[in-house]
Amino acid sequence: MREPRLREIDHRAFLRRLEPMLDVYAAAMRPPPEQLPGRHTIMERHAACPDFRAFVAERRGPLPGLGGQVRGFAYGFRGVPGQWWHDVVFQALSDLAGAAHAEAWLDDSFEVAELHVHPEAQGRGLGRGLLAALCEGRPERTVVLSTLDRRPDTAARRLYRSVGMVDLLTGFEFPGGGPPYAIMGGTLPLAPYPPASSSS
Numbered sequence: 297m298r299e300p301r302l303r304e305i306d307h308r309a310f311l312r313r314l315e316p317m318l319d320v321y322a323a324a325m326r327p328p329p330e331q332l333p334g335r336h337t338i339m340e341r342h343a344a345c346p347d348f349r350a351f352v353a354e355r356r357g358p359l360p361g362l363g364g365q366v367r368g369f370a371y372g373f374r375g376v377p378g379q380w381w382h383d384v385v386f387q388a389l390s391d392l393a394g395a396a397h398a399e400a401w402l403d404d405s406f407e408v409a410e411l412h413v414h415p416e417a418q419g420r421g422l423g424r425g426l427l428a429a430l431c432e433g434r435p436e437r438t439v440v441l442s443t444l445d446r447r448p449d450t451a452a453r454r455l456y457r458s459v460g461m462v463d464l465l466t467g468f469e470f471p472g473g474g475p476p477y478a479i480m481g482g483t484l485p486l487a488p489y490p491p492a493s494s495s496s
Contacts, residue, residue: 299355299420303353304351305350305352307344320413321412323416343371346373346376347373348372348373350369350370353368368423369412369426372441375405375440389465400438404437406434406438406440408427408430411430427459431485439483441479445476456480459482460482461482461486466479
């Protein structure tokens with residue numbers, strides 16, 4: 297069985313892969329099915345954000361019975377005022393510790409919008425590779441993201457902490473409902489991965 301390879305893709309290639317990427321998202325996150333059309337629209341809109349960058353982990357060639365070629369994906373873009381996530385988190389950080397605190401994290405930030413690996417492909421370092429590739433060489437000062445706050449020691453939280461990211465907000469609920477999230481941030485370039493890291 298061929299191992300997936302990481303590939304950087306432009307916004308056009310990203311849009312062509314929306315359906316298989318949504319399949320990975322659904323398998324990894326298990327959202328209510330009725331939320332998937334909205335997620336499709338959000339991801340489509342994100343492809344037009346400033347300094348958009350995306351990577352996929354995919355196999356080449358026909359793969360009958362394996363649920364598609366895309367095994368994981370990650371993308372992000374420069375965070376700027378006027379973006380919904382940026383503005384909501386900026387306000388929450390300002391409320392917590394003042395505007396200067398929010399500015400320090402978000403005024404020159406790269407937002408990792410999505411990073412997901414299909415459950416069948418987890419535990420092989422794909423998430424780690426996607427995050428490293430996505431953030432490598434970025435000109436921004438900080439990297440920020442949100443991840444489900446089910447518990448403090450998920451594989452995702454361990455991965456992000458292993459590169460120097462810290463919790464900025466925990467138990468955070470975005471407007472409109474939904475589960476609680478942790479907002480995490482780190483400085484760029486990311487810290488080297490510890491040799492013994494086994495995160496996804």
